[in-house]
Amino acid sequence: MIRYLTLYKYFLRFSFSKAMEFRIDFFFRFLMDIIYYVVNILFFQVIYLHTPILAGWTQDQMILFIAGYLLCDGLNMTIFSNNIWWFPQLINRGDLDYYLIRPVSPLFFLSLREFAANSLMNLLVAMGFFVYALFQYQSSFTMLDLLFYLFLLICGVLLQYCIQMLFVLPSFWIQNKRGLIDFFYAIALAGERPDRIYKGFVRILFTYIIPLSLVASYPARFFIEPFNPWLLVHFFGICAFFWLLMLTVWKKGVSSYSSASS
Amino acid sequence: MRGFSSIVAMELRKIFAYRTDFWVTFLGQTLIQLLIARSLWQNIFETNNVTSMQGFNLEMMTLYYLLVPIGVRILAGQNIGFLSQEIYDGTFTRYLIYPVNAFVYKSITYLTHSFFYCIQLFFIYLIFHLFFTDMPLNPQGLFIGLFVFFIASVCYMSMSMIVELISLWADYIWALMVMLRFFVTFFGGGIIPMDFFPDWAISILKYTPFPYLISLPVKSTMSLIPLSETIEGLSILTFWSFIFFGIVSLMWRRGQKSYAGVGI
Numbered sequence: 017m018i019r020y021l022t023l024y025k026y027f028l029r030f031s032f033s034k035a036m037e038f039r040i041d042f043f044f045r046f047l048m049d050i051i052y053y054v055v056n057i058l059f060f061q062v063i064y065l066h067t068p069i070l071a072g073w074t075q076d077q078m079i080l081f082i083a084g085y086l087l088c089d090g091l092n093m094t095i096f097s098n099n100i101w102w103f104p105q106l107i108n109r110g111d112l113d114y115y116l117i118r119p120v121s122p123l124f125f126l127s128l129r130e131f132a133a134n135s136l137m138n139l140l141v142a143m144g145f146f147v148y149a150l151f152q153y154q155s156s157f158t159m160l161d162l163l164f165y166l167f168l169l170i171c172g173v174l175l176q177y178c179i180q181m182l183f184v185l186p187s188f189w190i191q192n193k194r195g196l197i198d199f200f201y202a203i204a205l206a207g208e209r210p211d212r213i214y215k216g217f218v219r220i221l222f223t224y225i226i227p228l229s230l231v232a233s234y235p236a237r238f239f240i241e242p243f244n245p246w247l248l249v250h251f252f253g254i255c256a257f258f259w260l261l262m263l264t265v266w267k268k269g270v271s272s273y274s275s276a277s278s
Numbered sequence: 279m280r281g282f283s284s285i286v287a288m289e290l291r292k293i294f295a296y297r298t299d300f301w302v303t304f305l306g307q308t309l310i311q312l313l314i315a316r317s318l319w320q321n322i323f324e325t326n327n328v329t330s331m332q333g334f335n336l337e338m339m340t341l342y343y344l345l346v347p348i349g350v351r352i353l354a355g356q357n358i359g360f361l362s363q364e365i366y367d368g369t370f371t372r373y374l375i376y377p378v379n380a381f382v383y384k385s386i387t388y389l390t391h392s393f394f395y396c397i398q399l400f401f402i403y404l405i406f407h408l409f410f411t412d413m414p415l416n417p418q419g420l421f422i423g424l425f426v427f428f429i430a431s432v433c434y435m436s437m438s439m440i441v442e443l444i445s446l447w448a449d450y451i452w453a454l455m456v457m458l459r460f461f462v463t464f465f466g467g468g469i470i471p472m473d474f475f476p477d478w479a480i481s482i483l484k485y486t487p488f489p490y491l492i493s494l495p496v497k498s499t500m501s502l503i504p505l506s507e508t509i510e511g512l513s514i515l516t517f518w519s520f521i522f523f524g525i526v527s528l529m530w531r532r533g534q535k536s537y538a539g540v541g542i
Contacts, residue, residue, distance in 0.1 A: 044453035051457050055464045062470050066331060067322050202307040205314050213321040218313050 023120060028131050035133035042134045049093070049138035053086055053145070056208065071210035076154050077240050078210070083142070083149035084169055085208055085232035090139035091173045092180075098130045100180050104187035104195035112273060123266055127177070161239055168235035171255050176207070176231045178258040181266070188269035207231045227254045282386060285378070289390040304398070307347045315343035332473040337411050338500065339471075344406060345399065345496045346468050352395040352427045353434040353462070353491060355388040358455040360438075362445035365537065381530070385435065392431035396424050403499065416501045422508060423499025426515075430491045433515045434462065436522035437487070443526065446533035467493035487518040 035042050060082060064075045073081065103126060106112045115122045150162070184195035206214075207228035214222050214229065222229040234251045237244070319339045322331070329335055334342065361384060364370040373380035400420065407415040441458055445451045463469055465488035472480060472493045483489050494511040497503045 038449045040448045041450035041453065044448075044450070044457075048453040048457050048460075051460050055460050055469070058464065059469055062474055062476075063322070065476060066474060067326055069325055071321055203310045205311060209314060209318055213317045215317065215320075218317055221313075 020120070020124060023125075024128060027129050031131035032133050045134040046137045049090075049135065050141060053138070053141065056086065057082060057145075071212035073210060073240065076149075076152055077236075080149045080153050080240065081210060081232065081236040083146040084165070084236050086142040087139075087146050088169055088173050088176065088207075088232050090135060090142035091170070092176050093135040094132050094139050095173075096127060096177045096180070097135075098132045099127050100177075100184055101197065102130075103181075103184045104197065105193055107187045107269075107273065108191065108193050116270065116273075122270070123263075127181075155240075157239065165235055165239040168238055168251070169232065171251070172231035172235055175227065175255045175258055178255075178262040179226060179228060181262050182258070185262070185265045185269050188272055204228060207233070209233075210236075223250075224254070227258070230254055285383060285386045286390045286393075289387045290394065307351070308344065308402070311347050312340065312343050316340050332471070333502070334471060334473070337413055338502075341406060341411070341413070341500060342471055342496060344402065345499055346492065348395055348399045348402060349427060349492055349496055350459075350463060350468055352392045352399065353431050354459070355391040355431055355435055355438075358452060359442075360384065360388060361442035362451050362455075365442075365445045366450075370537070381439075381526070384439075388435050389428075389431065392428060392435075396427060399427070399499075400424060419501030420499055422505070423495055426495040426498045426508060426512060429512055429515050429519075430495050433487060433519040433522065434491055436519050436526060437462075439526045440522060440529065443529045443533055446529070446536050462488055462491055465489070466491045467496070487515065490515045490518070 057079075060070075060075075060078055063070060064078070068074070070078060106115070106126070112122075112126075115125050118125060180197075180200055183200035184197055186192075187195040190196075203226060206222045206226070209229075211219075211223060211229035211233035219229075230251055234247060237247060316336070316339065319334075320336060323329065323336055330338075361370070364373075370380070373383055376383055378386075403420055404415075407413065437458060438455065441451055441454045444454060465483055465486065466472075467475075467489065472483070472489055475483070480489075490511045494503075494508065494515075498508045498511075
């Protein structure tokens with residue numbers, strides 16, 4: 017464990033020095049994420065001009081949900097996203113060999129080696145917005161409620177990581193230089209909307225098959241609404257299942273990896 | 279003219295060569311996003327117990343969100359980096375020795391992609407009207423809409439070229455291009471129809487090119503606006519395109535001096 021923490025410290029040091037090499041790009045990326053946040057907030061502001069309630073939530077409750085998913089997005093972008101982006105290319109070029117032969121877990125190395133320093137700045141902004149959302153939230157809550165909400169959001173980030181990985185791992189078989197990552201980015205929008213808007217097949221799709229709706233929506237429901245044990249079982253059940261599924265697909269993929277580039 | 283058709287044919291061959299990418303993009307960006315948007319608006323209509331808002335009922339909203347992702351693809355033409363990546367790689371030099379002007383060549387390849395997505399939009403519009411709705415099909419609206427989309431893609435291409443050419447001076451401009459897309463998609467009515475924006479925002483936005491890039495062509499295709507408004511919008515689009523191409527020309531003249539042709 018200590019060995020892995022030390023290794024992660026080196027990843028951080030390397031990532032920061034790399035980010036500082038391209039300062040204009042660093043600034044542009046920071047600005048890009050800020051605009052993404054603003055667009056998301058404006059979207060719901062415009063919606064609430066025309067409806068007092070959306071998916072059973074008032075505007076202050078919705079702001080808390082938005083803050084939650086921006087926090088998840090910030091964490092995902094900072095820790096995992098860059099690494100996942102390069103993953104299919106490593107497989108395609110046969111560069112995965114260099115990671116498989118190192119004396120550390122290849123999945124750990126590949127998932128965490130690049131820390132997005134610019135996204136860390138955005139994560140701080142997202143945290144600031146989260147604090148603002150808590151201050152303007154009109155119902156009372158305890159510190160335990162808040163800690164539980166944050167814990168569930170972290171689980172949500174791990175769930176999102178597993179889903180995202182499941183979209184790039186097919187690169188082991190389909191020889192596509194980007195895997196299905198573009199498809200993932202197109203449907204990631206599903207997690208940016210409250211889960212209650214989905215009904216019928218669409219609900220099954222986004223809460224069981226590609227459970228992006230659980231990432232930020234379920235944690236917000238635990239914070240905002242009365243405790244629902246079934247929801248908790250569903251949330252942790254899906255998280256555990258997708259974690260195991262991702263590990264299984266990863267192992268299958270590595271065993272069928274030919275090391276030849278395409 | 280032969281050169282023009284050769285470039286178009288070559289680009290179409292490239293598009294058709296990546297069929298998996300085509301279907302993944304189509305399914306992901308169009309159908310899934312449509313499902314998400316429809317679910318959202320259905321919930322809003324049901325919560326407020328209404329059948330229409332700001333002139334849109336659920337069927338019209340469905341068609342709107344079906345047209346928007348394809349419309350955005352028409353605008354976006356080629357992927358981000360169609361100029362900048364080659365400048366960074368130093369491979370832009372090859373266009374300078376082609377028998378066609380580099381920017382004409384790049385414009386043709388870009389607009390070939392836009393044209394391809396126009397055809398896609400044509401068929402999707404027809405399929406929607408034939409199988410999924412009772413709304414009347416208006417061929418005139420469809421053709422006018424496609425024409426407006428194509429002109430909008432020329433305007434968006436000129437805006438993209440400005441950002442792409444910044445690569446002659448800056449390290450990476452990928453994030454700037456994504457920002458441009460965020461602005462165009464949101465302020466152009468790609469995320470929410472502009473009719474839902476507050477009046478003060480609409481009155482400001484009409485002085486920018488954004489409403490004419492997505493909202494105008496989508497609403498023209500759906501025959502939601504009179505022909506006179508479409509023509510007025512087209513004139514504004516043309517005006518903006520001239521301004522942006524002027525800036526592109528100025529930037530290229532200055533930028534050529536700093537283009538080393540070796541990449542970074």
